[in-house]
Amino acid sequence: MRKAVALPKRARNAAATRDAILQSALAAFSRNGYDGIGVREIAQAAGVTAVLVNRYFGSKEELFGAAVEIAFSDSTLFEGDPSSLAHRLTEAVIAKTEKDADPIDPLLLLLRSAPNPRAAEILRESIARHFERPLKSLLMGPCASERAAMILAFISGLQLFRKVIGSKALTDGTRAGLYANIKAAFQGLIDRD
Amino acid sequence: MRKAVALPKRARNAAATRDAILQSALAAFSRNGYDGIGVREIAQAAGVTAVLVNRYFGSKEELFGAAVEIAFSDSTLFEGDPSSLAHRLTEAVIAKTEKDADPIDPLLLLLRSAPNPRAAEILRESIARHFERPLKSLLMGPCASERAAMILAFISGLQLFRKVIGSKALTDGTRAGLYANIKAAFQGLIDRD
DNA sequence: GTCTATAGAAAGATAGAC
DNA sequence: GTCTATCTTTCTATAGAC
Numbered sequence: 001m002r003k004a005v006a007l008p009k010r011a012r013n014a015a016a017t018r019d020a021i022l023q024s025a026l027a028a029f030s031r032n033g034y035d036g037i038g039v040r041e042i043a044q045a046a047g048v049t050a051v052l053v054n055r056y057f058g059s060k061e062e063l064f065g066a067a068v069e070i071a072f073s074d075s076t077l078f079e080g081d082p083s084s085l086a087h088r089l090t091e092a093v094i095a096k097t098e099k100d101a102d103p104i105d106p107l108l109l110l111l112r113s114a115p116n117p118r119a120a121e122i123l124r125e126s127i128a129r130h131f132e133r134p135l136k137s138l139l140m141g142p143c144a145s146e147r148a149a150m151i152l153a154f155i156s157g158l159q160l161f162r163k164v165i166g167s168k169a170l171t172d173g174t175r176a177g178l179y180a181n182i183k184a185a186f187q188g189l190i191d192r193d
Numbered sequence: 194m195r196k197a198v199a200l201p202k203r204a205r206n207a208a209a210t211r212d213a214i215l216q217s218a219l220a221a222f223s224r225n226g227y228d229g230i231g232v233r234e235i236a237q238a239a240g241v242t243a244v245l246v247n248r249y250f251g252s253k254e255e256l257f258g259a260a261v262e263i264a265f266s267d268s269t270l271f272e273g274d275p276s277s278l279a280h281r282l283t284e285a286v287i288a289k290t291e292k293d294a295d296p297i298d299p300l301l302l303l304l305r306s307a308p309n310p311r312a313a314e315i316l317r318e319s320i321a322r323h324f325e326r327p328l329k330s331l332l333m334g335p336c337a338s339e340r341a342a343m344i345l346a347f348i349s350g351l352q353l354f355r356k357v358i359g360s361k362a363l364t365d366g367t368r369a370g371l372y373a374n375i376k377a378a379f380q381g382l383i384d385r386d
Numbered sequence: 387g388t389c390t391a392t393a394g395a396a397a398g399a400t401a402g403a404c
Numbered sequence: 405g406t407c408t409a410t411c412t413t414t415c416t417a418t419a420g421a422c
Binding site: 032033035036110111112113114115116120123124127128132136142143145146147148149150152153154155156157158160161164165166167168169170173174177178180181182184185186187188189192 | 225226228229303304305306307308309313316317320321325329335336338339340341342343345346347348349350351353354357358359360361362363366367370371373374375377378379380381382385
């Protein structure tokens with residue numbers, strides 16, 4: 001591969017290096033999944049060698065855990081006014097799955113890493129704590145936990161078809177058609193009281 | 194691992210061996226995903242060595258293509274009376290994601306193999322041809338292709354959370370709660386006329 | 387704080403014997 | 405028709421130098 005020769009020389013600083021590795025890992029795991037990327041490539045994109053990954057994080061698995069914690073740290077989408085929840089979720093999932101959307105996304109990281117059993121265990125805990133819990137407390141009526149998880153399952157499925165598989169029906173769908181139908185499905189899961 | 198010593202001695206027959214490898218591959222890719230299993234293990238479970246995989250299928254990628262073709266060959270779930278579609282899909286997805294359900298399933302194979310870009314390409318074509326197309330022709334109203342893909346996306350998302358991630362909210366959910374809410378989401382995607 | 391060098395395992399694929 | 409043996413590459417992780 002390419003030598004990382006043109007990178008701006010970071011200071012020899014443990015904290016800065018650790019952070020560079022962590023950001024590189026977040027992007028790499030989101031694009032390629034846990035099994036689809038090696039620590040060599042992650043380190044190279046951060047401008048260091050693979051040794052430092054294990055020095056600062058112990059192992060690939062622990063690096064993944066740290067990257068997941070960052071990926072799932074923003075749960076603002078699942079807070080706010082419950083009456084406009086379906087609208088906000090629909091807008092967000094369409095925007096996040098456009099062709100030119102940010103490739104760093106917690107649910108893309110989840111989809112692409114879940115096939116690895118150890119990664120799945122780490123992800124289960126993080127998504128429950130950061131996404132299922134706040135979303136559940138926005139839902140009224142019975143089975144709030146189940147419905148919160150189902151909403152996340154549907155969002156994940158849409159990401160799978162629009163970004164990972166690249167199903168033509170969904171990548172080429174009109175915005176209006178996407179909006180109406182995705183929102184109808186969300187509404188079916190939200191209005192249960 | 195374990196030597197395949199107690200297996201019934203197959204005849205030295207190309208067709209039978211090819212089929213044994215194919216069935217072993219179908220099960221292995223469904224349980225572990227494309228990147229989670231090696232040709233050595235697939236061959237061993239079929240009672241042969243890895244050489245024969247390449248001999249009969251050319252490469253791991255071509256073996257995967259053949260396994261996918263089998264996995265997606267049964268599309269009866271997406272045929273029949275449109276008026277009971279939501280009910281049938283809901284029953285099927287709950288049954289397929291029970292704890293003791295058959296681990297061989299086309300959408301589990303899809304979820305666990307999609308992170309690999311070459312596998313994703315093969316899967317995109319197969320799911321469009323075998324699942325999206327028949328389901329689309331059952332749907333009335335506008336955007337039938339999009340809605341068919343969204344229904345499959347939702348089913349995939351449920352499999353992801355119930356079988357791959359193991360989200361507690363969905364693995365421990367009551368059957369009645371699951372049924373009501375999953376069906377409501379399907380209904381939102383089906384009734385658009 | 388970061389490197390080179392390397393150990394040790396496992397992957398996909400092939401040559402050539404029987 | 406099927407095998408053993410091997411090539412080549414890639415992976416995670418570590419020892420030890422500077």
